[in-house]
Amino acid sequence: MQLLEAKLHKIDRHNYRSYSSLRGEYHFVDFDFFIDITQSDPFAPASRVRARRKWSLTDLEWLKEQSPDYQRAARDFIARHFAELAQQINEIQIDRPGQAVLDRTAVVFDDDALELRFRVDLPSDGRTIIAKKTANLLTFTMPKIIRRATIARELPMDELKRHCETVEDQVALRKQLADKGLMAFVADDSILPRLAGNSDLPMADALPFVSPESLAVELEAPHRGKIRGMGVPKGITMIVGGGFHGKSTLLNAIENSVYDHIPGDGREYIVTDESASKIRAEDGRCVHNVDLTPYISNLPMGKDTSMFSTQNASGSTSQASWLQESIEAGSNALLIDEDTSASNFMIRDERMQALIAKDDEPITPLVDRISLLRDQLDVSVLLVMGGSGDYLDVADTVIQMHNYQALDVTEKAKGVVASHPTRRQLEGSSEIARPRTRKLNRAGLKAQLEDGKFRIQVKDKTSMRFGREFIDLQALEQVADSSQLHAIGWLWFQIAQGKGWEKSPSKAFSQMLASDEWFRTMPNYGDIAKPRVIEVMAVLNRMRKAEFK
Known part of the structure; x- marks a missing residue:
């Protein structure tokens, strides 16, 4: 601590950039403090710091003997408690968790110590360093928060245990x-x-x-x-009911x-099911060499849909692509809401079939393929539907939401099917195959980073910057936290270090995330959270300059 105070005294009233001299390690009485990255000016992202406290000083060493999921929840709880203690201190911020308990790097358990990773806004007067104020922040205010967040007697232990047991x-x-x-x-x-x-x-x-x-x-x-x-x-489950009765609310709870x-x-x-993927229409997105033939074929001008690519997908092609990409990434369950789907991808009724001959319609609607997904690919579908009863013919289970309460109307639905038989014609073949695994060009990812000075930036859940490219992610409803996108960027960084084409990107990312120590190959940042492979691939599929074959 004395070394830190001496360095601060030396740069008092200097230009803000002199804070860079503080980078390094400092020993306090009961913890070690690391300043890894200092901000370049008062308006830049806050400086990245870490504090390590030996287990013997915390009375929390028993946590090391618990299951990995218990430890994940305990780290989550400690991060939340740190955030509460620091909420009145604007200069100190930790990656504060939301309602989901993710595997985060804000708090890390090592063999010998508990580590906190957070950010500190270093004080200034304009662009001039105020050493006295900074010393008070780093040697008085911050240590109090660190100690209270990392010792058993200061933590609400009953709440911590309930938190961990619930997870x-x-x-x-x-x-x-x-x-x-x-x-x-x-x-x-x-x-x-x-x-x-x-x-x-x-x-x-x-x-x-x-x-x-x-x-x-x-x-x-x-x-x-x-x-x-x-x-x-x-299998195939439909959620039906009148408007405002809770259909989408049930689906949203399940997807999250x-x-x-x-x-x-x-x-x-x-x-x-942790592999469940919610898909929807997404006008304008890019598609990279996806096989859409089960759903779209015979396009005008002879365009091939077995290796379909576009930088401006329509609603139906975007949803068909998302379905295929999800299965390729390992999803065994698809979640679909009629409200956010392309109507011509979902259904083509008997009148439209009579008006437009099948030879003139390139789209085979999902209603004619959904049972094949179940029977031949073992992919389940949970579908919110309020406007088309044709899906009742293929549904295994039908749940009606009425006043936010669920009713099993499966038998009633079977009666409706028997008394009101459909007159639409079945379209498409009687077989379906799993999407081919596409290869990923590692060099393409590396080139994007080099062009953009190795920038991996995330501000919220709706977009991500990788190198020069900004990726629009507004449609990805299952991303729980922006810190997952930060992790995705670093996963891409790692895979980009290899050469040639990655034969199975989903498998490669799955192996990278399989270990409890998955984050050790990433920087010592506190705003990284573990994503699912489904999200890693979904974001990658929306990168316009990604190269698949």
Whole structure:
């Protein structure tokens, strides 16, 4: 600490850039402090710092003996507690978690120490260093927060244990889905609605969810015990109902439950197949050599759809591409909302079939392919549908949402199908194949970085900069946090160091993320969070200058 004070005294009233001389390691009485990156001016991103405290000084060493998921939750809790302690100190910021409990680098457990990674805005008067104010921040205010966030007696231990046990329960529930033949599980008493369109907090006074008796199952959680709720079976499941009755709300809760949630979120006992991918229409996106022939063929001018590429996809081609890309990336479950889908990709009714001959229509709608996805590829589909009853012919399960409560109307739907048979003609072939695995040009990624001075920048969940390119990600609804995009950029950086074409990018990224130590090959930043391979590939597929073959 004395060394840090001496360096600050030396640069007092100097130009702001003199803060760069502070980079290095400093020893406090009970922790080590590292200044890794200093900001170049007062308006640049805050300086990156770390604090390491030996386990013997925390009384938290017992956490090292817990499961990886318990440790992930404990690190998440400590980061949240640090953020609360620092919320009145504008100069100190940590990567504050949202409602999801992700594997983050804001707090890291090593064999010998607990490490905090955060940012500090170094004070100034204009562009002049004020050493006294900085010394007070770094040697008085900051150490108090570090100590209170990393010692058992200052932490609400009952809350920490509940936080960790709730996450372990969710992991255990999710692992039971496959054996139970389910793609998702929604526990009774869950709170599905959110506070607002721009808030992920639970809505106050919302009706708790109750499972229909016919779909009720019990799963076993290690801490809470038996939990009753609605099992969403594998296969084709439709969510139907009138407008404003909660169809999309149920789907949104399920799509976001590929991740664990904090206690009190309302969704902490909703779990979904972790490979589930929500797809939608996305006008204007790029597509790179995707085989669309199961859904689109015979395009005008003889354009080949077996290796379809465009920089300006239509609604139907974008949704068909997303479906194929998701399966290629390993998704076993697709989530679709009619409201955000291309209508001509979803259905072509009997009147339109009569008006436009099949030979003149290049699109084979999903309604004619969805049963093949289930039967031949073992891909389940959860579909919100309010406008087309033709999907009732292929649905295995039909759930009606009425006043935000679920009703099993599968038998009623079968009666409707029997009494109102469809007169539309089945289109498309009787077979479907998995999308071919495309190869990725590593050199193309490296060139983008070199052209853009190795910039990997993320400001929010809607976009990402990689080298020179800004990638539009507004359609990716399952990205839980911008820190996941930061991790994706560094994963790309690593794969770009290789030569030639990566034969199976999804497999390569999966191997890179498989270890509990997945982040060790990345910089010592505190704003990195583990993504799913589904998101890594979804972002990559939207990079306009990516090269696939």
